[in-house]
Amino acid sequence: MATDLRLIVEMVTVLGAAATGGYIANRLNQPVLLGYLLGGMVIGPTGLGLIALEGDIEVLAEVGVALLLFALGVEFSLKDLMRLRTIAFGGGALQILLTILLGGGLVYLTGWVETIPKAIFVGAVLSLSSTAVVLKSLIERNEVQTSHGQIMLAILIVQDLSLGIMLAILPALTQPPNIIGTALLAAVLNFFLFIGVAIVAGVWLIPFLVRLIARTGSQELFLLGILVLALGIALVTSVMGLGIVMGAFVAGLMISNVEYADHALDRVLPMRDVFATLFFASIGLLIDPAFLLANVWILLGLVAIAMVGKAVIVTILVRLFGHSLKTALTVGLGINQIGEFSFVLAGVAQSQGLFSPRFYGLTVGTTAATLLITPFLLRLTPYLFVRLERLPFLGSIWQANQTPRFVGVEEELTGHVVVAGFGRVGQTLVRMLYFQGYKILVIDNNEATLQTLRERKIPYLFGDASSNLVLEKANLPKAKAMAIALPDPLATRLTLKRAISIAPDLDITVRAHVNEEIDVLYQLGTQEVVQPEFEAALEMGVHLLLRLGDSAYEVQQVVNRYRTRRYRDIMPEREEYWRVADLEAVIEGLQAQWYNLPQDSPLLGLTLAQARIRHLTGTTIMAIKRNKTLYRYPSGEMRFEEGDRLLVVGNSEERAAFENLLEGINRPN
Secondary structure, eight states: OOHHHHHHHHHHHHHHHHHHHHHHHHHTTSOHHHHHHHHHHHHSTTTTOOOOSOTHHHHHHHHHHHHHHHHHHHHOOHHHHHHTHIIIIIIHHHHHHHHHHHHHHHHHHTTSSSSHHHHHHHHHHHHOOOHHHHHHHHHHTTOTTSHHHHHHHHHHHHHHHHHHHHHHHGGGGGSOGGGHHHHHHHHHHHHHHHHHHHHHIIIIIHHHHHHHHHTTOOHHHHHHHHHHHHHHHHHHHHHTTSOHHHHHHHHHHHHHTSTTHHHHHHHHHHHHHHHHHHHHHHHHTTOOHHHHHHTHHHHHHHHHIIIIIHHHHHHHHHHHTTOOHHHHHHHHHHSOSOOTHHHHHHHHHHHTTSSOHHHHHHHHHHHHHHHHHHHHHHHHHHHHHHHHHHSHHHHHHHHHHTSOSEEEOOTTOOSOEEEEOOSHHHHHHHHHHHHTTOOEEEEESOGGGTHHHHHHTOOEEESOTTOHHHHHHTTGGGOSEEEEOOSOHHHHHHHHHHHHHHOTTOEEEEEOSSTTHHHHHHHHTOSEEEOHHHHHHHHHHHHHHHHTTOOHHHHHHHHHHHHHTTTGGGSOOOGGGGOHHHHHHHTTTSOEEEEEOOTTOTTTTOBHHHHTHHHHHSOEEEEEEETTEEEESOOTTOBOOTTOEEEEEOOHHHHHHHHHHHTTSSOOO
C-alpha cells in the first residue's frame, strides 16, 4: 500500500470502528464514549490488530484533545460559576484535594505504586469526573436546572479548570528530590507568566485578530483563523512545558469574551467531534481485556477507590455546604466516576515515566469501567431514595433530615397559595400572585434564591418540597390552591402525590417537563397541567391567527380545545409512547405495584369515580390491564371488571389500605 494512503486508511478504519461502537452504545442507552473505546479496542493490537497507536493517529488524537479543551473554554460561563461560587470553588477544590489524598494514599500504602509522586498523579487522575457523561445524563433526565444538577456542573467546571494547573505543576514531580522544590517553583512561575501574557493577549490582541478575520466575511478564513489561534497557542504552551491542553483551553477562554464566540464554537464543533472521536478511539487501542482480567483485583480496587471514595467525599462536602442529604447523595453518586480528561493526565504520567505501561493500562480500564457504571447509577438513585425511606432506622433519619431548617412562615397561615419551586417559573408566579394581593407561601431548597422573599416579607419554607414534613408544615388543608413549578420531574411527581394525600381536595396546578408526564400528573390528581413548550406554541399560534384575520372568539375556542384535551391534538404520536415500559419509567420513584382484582371484590361493577379510591386509601390507579389490553390513565367513567389487573401507586400504608378495600374492608359508600 502506498505510504501516502496509509493515514487515510487508518483514519477511515478508526472512525468507522468508533462510529459502529458509538451506534451500538447509543442503541443500548449507553454513552457513545464507551462505544468509541470499545471500537478502538476491537481494531487495536489486542483485538483484530488492524491499527497500532503510533505516528500519525497519535498526533491526530492530540489535536482532538486540544479542540475538546478549546471548545470547553469557549463554552465556559463565569456567570453560572459565580452564582454557585461557594460550593464550586470551596467544595470543588476540597473534593480534588481530598480525592488526591485518599486515592494517592491508598495506592501508596497498598504498594500499588512505589513513590509519592506516582501516588499524587494517581490521586489526580481519580479526582477528575466526566463532564460529558454527567451533562448528557442530566439533559436526558431533564435535571440540568435542578439543585443537584447545578451543583454537579459547578464542581465539574472547577475540575476542568484544575486540569490546566495539574498539567503545569504535576510534571515537576518527576524531578530528582534535591531539585524538586526548584522545579515546582519554576513550574508555578512559568504557569503564572503564561496566564499573565494570556490575559493581556485575551483583552487586546485576540479580540482584535478575531474581529479582523470576521470582517472579511469569509467562512473559510474565519474557521482557519480560529484553528490557527487555538492550535498556535496550544503549541506555545507545549514548548513552555505546560502541554497543548492548557494552551487550547486558555485560547478558548480568550475567544469566549469576543462577540463572535458562538459563531466560532459553531464552526469548530464538527471538527472537534471528529478529532475527539479519534482521541477516545485511540484510548481504546490501548485496552487489553486479557491484561485487565489478569489484574482484575487491582482494577476493582481502583474502581472502588474512585466511585465509593469520591462519592463519600462529595456527599459530605455538599452536606457541609448547607445542602440537603438528598441533594448531597445525588451529587455524590452522580460525579463519582473518572472523566475523559483523566486520560490526558494519565498520558502525561506515562510520558514522564511515572506510569508504567501496566499501570497506564489499569488506569484506562478503571476509567472505562466507571464510565460504564455511571449511567446505571444515575438511573438507580431515585429507587435508592425510596428504599431509604422504607428502612425502619435509616428511614427515620432520612425523614428527620428533610425537616425545614429555616422557616419564615406564620404559625396559622390560612387561605394562602402554595408555590413549590422558586426558579424562573416559580418567581413569575409569585410575582403575579403578590401584586394581585394573594397570600403566598413559597417552598424551595435553594438558599441563594430566597433573599427576594425576605426582602418582600413573603412567607417561605426552606426545604425539599417532596418531603412530607415540609408539606405538613405548609398547612395544605387550609390553603386555597397550590402550584408545583419544580425543575426536577421526579420531585414534581412525589410532591403532587404527597400533597394530594395530605389535602385530597386541594386545587393543584403542575408544570410538566415532557409530554409523557402530562397524563401521569392528571392521573395523580392535579386539576391542571401546563407544558411550557406547548403553551409557547399556543401563544405563538394565537398571535398568528389574530394577525391572519381570525376573530378573538374563534382563536380562544381553538386554544381552549387544545387545553381541554390535554394537548393531545398537538402531541406527536409515537408508537413507543404507549408501551408499558414507558409507563413504568415515568412513574419511577412512586412505589407502584400490580394487583389482581378478586372475584368477590366490592369494586366490581363500580366506576373509578364511584369507588373514590384516592379519598379512601390515598392510592392512585395508573393503569388497568384487561384481556391483554392496557388502559393507561383510566378515566373516572371506567368500570372495574372481573380479571382486571391494576397498577397502583402509593406508599406502604396507602397500599395496605387499598388491599383492605379490595377484600371488602373499608367499602366505598
